Amino acid sequence: MTSLGDAFHSAPLDETLRAAIEADGLRIDRVGDDDRAASDRWTDAVARGFLDGERNDLQRGEAFARSRYRRKIGVYDPAAVQPDEPVTTFASWIAELTLPGGAAIPMCAISAVTVAPTHRRRRLLSRVMAGELRTAVAQGAPIAGLTVSESGIYGRFGFAPAAAAxxxxxxxxxxxxxxxxxxxxxxxxxxxxxxxxxxxxxxxxxxxxxxxxxxxxxxxxxxxxxxxxxxxxxxxxxxxxxxxxxxxxxxxxxxxxxxxxxxxxxxxxxxxxxxxxxxxxxxxxxxxxxxxxxxxxxxxxxxxxxxxxxxxxxxxxxxxxxxxxHYLRILDVPTVLAARGYDVDDVVALEVTDPLGIADGTFVLSAGEKPGVDVVDEAPLGIPRATLGVAELSAILLGGVSPVTLARAGRIETDDAHRLARVFASTTTPRLSFWY
Ligand SMILES: CC(C)(COP(=O)(O)OP(=O)(O)OC[C@H]1O[C@@H](n2cnc3c(N)ncnc32)[C@H](O)[C@@H]1OP(=O)(O)O)[C@@H](O)C(=O)NCCC(=O)NCCS
Known part of the structure; x- marks a missing residue:
């Protein structure tokens, strides 16, 4: 694991998240890498969330042995008949994501997201997602990603499909x-x-x-x-x-x-x-x-x-x-945009809004062989300007959809969609060849 991977894996839980869970009479904890009993219960909860049967001992043992690289979170309900069974599961780790131009950047990969049917629609996912993304930001992960069971879940957290399959x-x-x-x-x-x-x-x-x-x-x-x-x-x-x-x-x-x-x-x-x-x-x-x-x-x-x-x-x-x-969610706009390759020299201003308040701001992107990103108070005059959500910025990051298309769909407001499209174009269609 990289040093960021190690630091993220063992980072403490976000205190705001812990307080929000405890205020509800629930408990939140990391599943220890060596805690076989807790891992078994967590694995069973994930299986139930994804409509699988109860795990047998062989499956539990394999899951325990092979998932140490994952930071595993459980939310528990002390009033439940089985208080040690998690009612929420969430796993993440630092992976490497390839950007146009060939750079690979660290990405907080998220998986095994479930909330027990008895505890759904109480904002458990919302609280855990926001808290874990704050931890990813605090540790320096510039982007998060996931593959999804249903399309309607993650847009509200700033994720967007960036590579179609x-x-x-x-x-x-x-x-x-x-x-x-x-x-x-x-x-x-x-x-x-x-x-x-x-x-x-x-x-x-x-x-x-x-x-x-x-x-x-x-x-x-x-x-x-x-x-x-x-x-x-x-x-x-x-x-x-x-x-x-x-x-x-x-x-x-x-x-x-x-x-x-x-x-x-x-x-x-x-x-x-x-x-x-x-x-x-x-x-x-x-x-x-x-x-x-x-x-x-x-x-x-x-x-x-x-x-x-x-x-x-x-x-x-x-x-x-x-x-x-493949859904992506930019956490650190300057780092991610500066790591990407660009085939044209141009300068554009991006006014980014973020529902979770992580990545908002106004950024001036100088695209070209040596890209740079400046954080500014106001978009300068004389260059193309775009106002967009962090989800839309994440959607165009890999070149999987043109800003022209998103502008026509009403998802990006800009005075020059075509120049923006030339900046974010990629000569290789993005792809993710598996689920995680
Ligand atoms: C998806 C799941 C984790 C949501 O957990 P949850 O704790 O009920 O979610 P929240 O209460 O935080 O919901 C937050 C918002 O998302 C919406 N939402 C939740 N699940 C949704 C879904 N499946 N489709 C569309 N919207 C959904 C809620 O209605 C709520 O909307 P609001 O902000 O407008 O009120 C849970 O339903 C689940 O475990 N599903 C089965 C397993 C699964 O599909 N996991 C996702 C794997 S990628």
Whole structure:
């Protein structure tokens, strides 16, 4: 863990948060990294919140062993029949987020947010979120991020979808491959081999794609079915692409399910495809779209602008659905905007409002090769000016949506949306290839 990661992990709870919870007759606590009993109850509460069954001992043990990197918070109700069962769970850790231009900045990643059905709509999430974001700010995290169960929850806290995800359903017989034929070779590998290759490949692919974050601990074994409590791991198949020089440049993990009505038109689901070269990307997708006995290939968490769409002869063979996916929330405007890359030299003024009072202010962004951000009292005359919420600023950060679109949607007020759009444009469509 980085020093910021360590400091954030062990930071004390925000005192305003503690007081607000105690004023309600409740108790708030960190779940100790070594407290197995508290971790088990916390894990069970998370499972209940996400509609899962009660955890068994194997699952609890794995969750305990693999979640130490998370700062885990529980709110408890002393009057409950089970006062040691949390009625609110919340986890966070410092990850690395890739920005346009390739810089990776520390990000407070948030997960496992649940409030027990018996305690919902009492502002428990609101209080814990505000308190934990204050702690993230106090420790120096410039941005927060999460993936969401429902779109309507987090806008009020200043989050906005910054990288959309697409889900694909491709009718393989109709698609027709017109992409390159890759020169390398494909081999089936074990799930363990694929997991290890994928971990190394992702460290490269994530830095090439705005919106990606470093894979959280435990995710590799969960994705590749290589942890002892994995379910249906035997359904997973892994294939690896090697260049003619013998370099492992890509890996794909998929599973198949039979179509009882027509066995020769069965289904394949791609769980992960990582490629560090265009050849590996083409080689793996061509392989997946030409599997015998498979009529439909499904894949999700792809980007809005996939080369794959231009590698099939019949684009209508692919049904593509778009969804909001990676939500970001800027905490420190100057740090985040100065870390991003810009392809044009320009100066714009941003008047930012923040529902939680964390990131408001007026900022002058000098975009260009060496970007700079000044905090000012008033937007200077003679440069484009924009008034926007921190959610809207977070939405345009990765270049996933144009400020022109948000201005037309009434979400940004500006006297020159097009200049603003040129400043925030990104030549790479942002993407996050998994959930966290
Ligand atoms: C989502 C959840 C954590 C909300 O907790 P909560 O303590 O009830 O939330 P709060 O009382 O702080 O609600 C704050 C505001 O958000 C709104 N809100 C809460 N949950 C919402 C939802 N699912 N959809 C839309 N709005 C929601 C509330 O109505 C309230 O609105 P207001 O400020 O206009 O009054 C809780 O409902 C839950 O555990 N859901 C199931 C698990 C889940 O989906 N977790 C989120 C994972 S990303």
């Amino acid at each position: 697409t889900s694909w359903e491709i009718r393989t017989r109709r698609a027709g491959w017109i992409g390159p034929v890759a020169p390398g070779r494909l081999d089936y590998v074990t799930r363990e081999q694929a997991r290890d290759a994928a971990a190394a490949l992702h460290e490269r692919t994530r830095l090439a794609s705005p919106g990606e974050i470093a894979m959280p601990g435990g995710h590799w074994d969960r994705t590749y079915g290589t942890r002892p409590d994995a379910e249906k791991a035997e359904r997973l198949r892994a294939v690896q692409y090697r260049s003619p020089e013998g370099e492992v440049e890509g890996v794909a993990l998929y599973s198949v399910s039979e179509n009882d009505d027509d066995w020769s038109a069965s289904n394949a689901t791609v769980h992960q495809l990582l490629a560090v070269t265009d050849a590996a990307y083409a080689g793996l997708w061509r392989f997946l779209l030409s599997l015998d006995l498979i009529g439909t290939v499904r894949a999700s968490e792809l980007s809005l602008d996939e080369p794959l769409w231009w590698m099939i002869a019949d684009q209508r063979a692919a049904r593509i659905t778009i969804a909001d996916h």
